[in-house]
C-alpha cells in the first residue's frame with residue numbers, strides 16, 4: 606500500500622494554479638522531500654494532502670483511505686506541523702504538550718511519560734515552565750514540532766519545520782526524525798534548505814509554479830544533473846582583455862567578475878580548464894587561486910527552477 610497516492614491533484618485560487626495536476630506517490634517508511642521556491646505550491650500541497658482544504662480537481666488517497674470522501678478518518682492517522690506558528694500565548698511549554706496529548710485522548714500516565722521524554726528530546730527541560738509568548742522564535746518552533754509527537758501517527762507532514770532553528774537544534778530535529786523513520790514513520794517534508802533535504806530525504810521532488818519538475822533520490826539527482834563542475838579562477842591582477850581571450854572555448858559558460866574573477870560552469874571541466882590555463886599562460890596572465898568543485902544540489906535546484914521558468 607502507498608502512504609500517499611495522488612493523481613492529477615489541482616487547486617486554483619481564481620486564475621492562480623497553486624497546485625497544477627500533481628501526481629505523486631510515497632511508499633511507507635520513506636522521507637519524501639518537497640522542494641521549491643517561494644510560492645511554488647508546497648504549503649498548498651500539504652494542506653490538500655492533510656485534508657485542510659478541498660482540491661479543485663483530482664484524486665487523493667492517504668494511507669489507503671479516500672481522503673476526499675473520508676477526511677476525518679485520514680486526520681486521525683496523520684500528524685501535521687504547518688508553516689504558520691501556532692501556539693496559545695499564555696500556556697507554558699509543558700502545558701502545551703499536555704494539552705495536545707489530551708486533545709488526542711492519550712491516557713494520563715502515558716501523557717506524562719511522553720511529555721517528559723519530548724521535553725528531553727527537544728531540549729525544552731530548562732524552559733518547561735516558560736509561557737509560549739515569552740519563548741524565542743526557535744524555541745516556540747521546537748515546541749510546535751515536539752507536541753505533534755504526543756500522539757501516534759503513521760504519516761507526518763512537516764512544512765519547513767526547521768525555520769528559525771539554530772544549527773544544533775536543526776541537526777537534533779533531523780536526527781530525531783531519522784530515528785522515528787526507523788521505527789516505521791513516513792514523512793512528507795518541505796524545505797528550502799538543500800543540505801537538509803540531502804541529509805534526511807530518500808526521495809526529492811522539485812516543484813515550481815504548482816508543477817513537479819522532477820522526482821528522484823538525492824544521489825541520482827546529483828549524478829543526473831551534477832556532472833557539471835564549477836571552476837573558479839582568481840587572477841593576480843585585473844585584466845579586462847580576458848573576456849575576449851576566453852570567448853571561443855566551447856562546452857562551457859563563463860562569467861567574469863570585476864576583472865579578476867573567472868567563473869566557469871562546464872560538464873567537460875578538465876578539458877575546459879586545460880584550454881583556459883593554456884590561454885592564460887600564452888598571455889602571461891598570472892593566477893592567484895584556482896578551485897574546481899562539483900556542482901551541489903543547491904545549484905542543481907536553482908538551475909532546474911530557472912530552466913523551468915525560461916521554458917514557460
Ligand SMILES: Nc1ncnc2c1ncn2[C@@H]1O[C@H](COP(=O)(O)OP(=O)(O)OP(=O)(O)O)[C@@H](O)[C@H]1O
Nearest residue numbers: 618621623641642643644645646647648649650688
Ligand atoms: N488562500 C489563498 N488564496 C489565494 N492565493 C493563495 C492562497 N494560498 C496560496 N495562494 C497562492 O498559491 C501559490 C502557492 O502558495 P504556497 O503557499 O503553496 O507556496 P509555498 O511553496 O508554500 O511558498 P513558501 O516557500 O513561500 O512557503 C502562491 O502564488 C500563493 O500566493
Ligand SMILES: [Mg+2]
Nearest residue numbers: 647648649688
Ligand atoms: Mg509554504
